[in-house]
Amino acid sequence: MHKAPKIALNNGVQIDQIGYGVYKVPPGTTRDLCALALEAGYRTIDTAAMYGNESGVGRAVRDAVAAGWLERDDLFVTTKVWNDHHGYDATLRAFDASQAELGLDTVDLVLIHWPCPDQDLYVDTFRALEQLYHDGRVRAIGVSNFQLPHLERLLAETSVVPAINQVELHPYLQQHALRQFHDTHGIRTQAWSPLGRGAILADPVIGRIASELGRTPAQVALRWHVQAGHAVIPKASSRERIVSNLDVYGFELGPQHLDALAALDQDTRFGSHPDRVN
């Protein structure tokens, strides 16, 4: 079994560097795929109210703890507040609903899924997360898809520094300015679509490095994230992929590989631009 190292968030809470993402995992198979991921060594699972599969994630976690082979404290569950629940009261209600779906006493991390700048409610939404944090219902709070102006405003108008900003990030979208800002302010960078939804895996440069190192293109992409210090949450649907995506700690990309991967940055997104989601 492979294990990802834990990394510390800005409040000392530990998260696995590699977690299992469940966007587009059908609700009916979520419990079993999450159980498979836990058996493979994953200890962090990333879901969201919008994915419609929180209950399967919660069941996998509760079943593993009830069976006695995992401790709840060793597991980390992230969920997110969807765009139709921005605003202080709506966010508290959305969290109640997520917590009920998950069936967990404490949620490890809750994020604002998108800033939704046209609604202009993300500051109030974050204040609701601060309340949940102070009430001990969540161990850490953060954001997702926040751009520099959104982060700057949160830092100026709220009191808890987000533990994480989860953003689209992969060799085709390297997000240098945002990562620099995160590092300056103690915000962890967590990459969604770390494999570019699979689309970057056919890249000839990534393929060449993979053959040189006797690894898969997905392992090369994930190793690039790991060496850059990002947390990542790849999604995969087969045991083989779930297992091999965690097996990235037994090799290293050299300076020439890193240079070649740095040159792939081309501002290409496979998901939506945060300015256009509301």
Ligand SMILES: NC(=O)c1ccc[n+]([C@@H]2O[C@H](COP(=O)([O-])OP(=O)(O)OC[C@H]3O[C@@H](n4cnc5c(N)ncnc54)[C@H](OP(=O)(O)O)[C@@H]3O)[C@@H](O)[C@H]2O)c1
């Ligand atoms: N905060 C946000 O707004 C946001 C947005 C998007 C995603 N996310 C989170 O980030 C997670 C990951 O992002 P993502 O699902 O968009 O994309 P991803 O993890 O970059 O890529 C997933 C795709 O790559 C394929 N894949 C996985 N491992 C592979 C391997 N070893 N070899 C070949 N192909 C492989 C998967 O196929 P199969 O599934 O068929 O195996 C799937 O099609 C999501 O599940 C979700 O938790 C967050």
